[in-house]
Amino acid sequence: MTTTSIPLWTAEDAIAAMEAEARGHAAWQAHGVSIDTRTIEAGDIFFALEGDASDGHDYVAQAFGKGAACAVVSRAVEGLADDAPLLMVPDTLKALEKLGIAARARTSARICAVTGSVGKTGTKEALRHILEEQGRTHASAASYNNHIGVPLTLARMPADTEYGIFEIGMNHADEITPLSKMVRPEAAIITTVEAVHIENFRSVEEIADAKGEIFEGLQTGGVAILNRDNPHFERLKARAGACGAGQVIGFGRDDMADARVQRMSLKPDASYVTATICGMDITYKLGVPGEHIVMNSLAILACVKSLGADLALAGLALGELEPPAGRGSRLEVRLPHGRFLIIDESYNANPTSMRATLQALGNTPPGPRGRRIAVVGDMLELGTQAKAAHAGLAEPIAENDVDLVFACGPLMEHLWDALPTDQHGAYADNSADLAPRVADEVEAGDVVMIKGSFGSRMARVLEALKALGPAAPPRRTTDEELV
Ligand SMILES: Nc1ncnc2c1ncn2[C@@H]1O[C@H](COP(=O)(O)OP(=O)(O)OP(=O)(O)O)[C@@H](O)[C@H]1O
Ligand SMILES: [Mg+2]
Incomplete structure (x- = not known):
């Protein structure tokens, strides 16, 4: 995001955009917009959104404590200074939409x-x-x-x-x-x-x-x-x-x-x-x-x-593009006798991205005596197709010369059953139980790809592997070596 000294929103423009009723002092200007006091920055407009599990109105005082420029609320909030700048609206999410639409219009x-x-x-x-x-x-x-x-x-x-x-x-x-x-x-x-x-x-x-x-x-x-x-x-x-x-x-x-x-x-x-x-x-x-x-x-x-x-x-x-975190970022971990490579796809998975990533694993040669290892967790939200989608991964696993598979989650059991036993690394109910099994097995020269839906929490495997030794991004092949 580009930062400028010009305010993102003046009080006047924000109030007009949201058709809000302003209470407290109006001598503010905002440099950002926040819906979460864990990440709010001084000078942000804080929107008190109502969710299923929490209500932003409970955090308005905290927002001001962290320097919020003003708070957009749909009801009175206790424990604030008399002149705390509040923008009263009937619905805080609708107000956020109105502010967004005004930003688009200008x-x-x-x-x-x-x-x-x-x-x-x-x-x-x-x-x-x-x-x-x-x-x-x-x-x-x-x-x-x-x-x-x-x-x-x-x-x-x-x-x-x-x-x-x-x-x-x-x-x-x-x-x-x-x-x-x-x-x-x-x-x-x-x-x-x-x-x-x-x-x-x-x-x-x-x-x-x-x-x-x-x-x-x-x-x-x-x-x-x-x-x-x-x-x-x-x-x-x-x-x-x-x-x-x-x-x-x-x-x-x-x-x-x-x-x-x-x-x-x-x-x-x-x-x-x-x-x-x-x-x-x-x-x-x-x-x-x-x-x-x-x-x-x-x-x-x-x-x-x-x-x-x-x-x-x-x-x-x-040429300078880097993968976003958890979507193909690569990391080398140093063991006493050499390094192994992690392909971190732990952020999310579905059958399409899983196949694409297995192909990327297939394109990555292991080091001397190294193996291609896939560590996979359940792919969620697949409804009635879930069983076939998991079992069906056996095919791209074979096509891409994967040596060993570590799998976790009830759906991945269908893949486990479909794999030839010589590809069996280990199976566990969840990623917490699988992580130490992978950590025990991995050796210098291996390439380890980690992937599963966000809910499968495959980042636990990543953390266990990173704990095995000093980790750093791999040296990139130079263009001369590649062409
Ligand atoms: N065209 C593609 N075909 C198959 N897989 C892809 C393609 N593009 C990206 N992927 C893979 O899909 C995964 C998710 O990528 P990304 O996070 O960019 O997707 P997204 O659509 O933003 O997902 P989300 O719905 O979680 O926001 C990554 O593993 C990525 O490598
Ligand atoms: Mg996305």
Whole structure:
């Protein structure tokens, strides 16, 4: 996020945007927006949101204690100074939305939105990395992609932003439409459509339709950026057209793709790509390995071009790209007799990303006498498809020359049963019990990939392996060694 000395919000503008009734003193200006007193900073507007488990109104005094500029509340709060600046509103989440909409209205930034079954955060972070070299850039924090995260990100957008990047996600139909209408993107990417969060849908077509809602807020004549290789391309293209898109850019391997990969060389820690992006040829290095990231990079470059930013500079920036934490970051741990490599995918998992990551593991050669080890935890929210999706991983595990599998969770037992016994490392009910088994087994030269849904808490395995010795990012192969 770009910091400026100009306030993010004056009291006057914020009060008007939220149609709030101001109490206490009004001599404040804000430099940020917060919904959580654990991370609030002095000068933030604090929104007292009401959740299922907690009520932000209980934390208003703490917010002021940490230097909040003002607090947005829907009822009186005890224990505050008489002149504490409160903005009374009927509904604090609605007020956050109004502030977000006002932030969108006052900016002339070029705005894009990213959705898809996988790869939203990675794509959003790559766009941030590229665009912040080319102008004042504002992007969603972490995976702030829901009914709170999207208006919060909008409300945090400085007025002088030049590029805005918004991650938009969903678990259900009708979630994306209102968010997209708040963001009003000029370009919208759907990375891919897969059977993720399928338990809330009857078919993958329904998932495609829910992703297609991103075009409901697309500016008239805007650009839809779609995966040309995905079976739902035509369906999504039709939706984009119906929503008034001026251009549809297909990306992928398909000969008909407008953003098309011509050649790619997949190396353990980077890829080398030659692509044609809407008529322009470009060769670039991609600092994050994996064929799936190459595909995402086509959408990223198409988006850069659509927003009027420089494609050649973007290509250079992609060489320096790093994976977001827990999504492919690599770490070497030193043991007495050598090092082993961790591929940290502990943040989340679904069948699509699991297969992509197993392929990345297959592309990473172990050291002398080393083995490829997959440590996998349950993939959640798969409904009736869960059993088959877990057992089905035996195939990519074999294809990618994985030597040993460590698995945890009730669903992963289906994979365990489907594996040949010579691939059996260990199975445990949960990641806490699995972690010491992996730590006992790992040796110098091994490559260990750790992945599972967030709820499977695979970070425990990561911590156990990091405790085995000094850990540091691996030395990256130089370009001369790679080409
Ligand atoms: N195009 C792709 N195909 C398959 N896997 C992908 C693709 N892009 C990214 N991934 C993998 O998906 C995983 C999640 O990536 P990321 O966090 O960017 O997704 P997300 O859509 O933001 O997820 P969330 O729904 O949790 O916010 C990572 O393991 C990443 O490597
Ligand atoms: Mg995300």
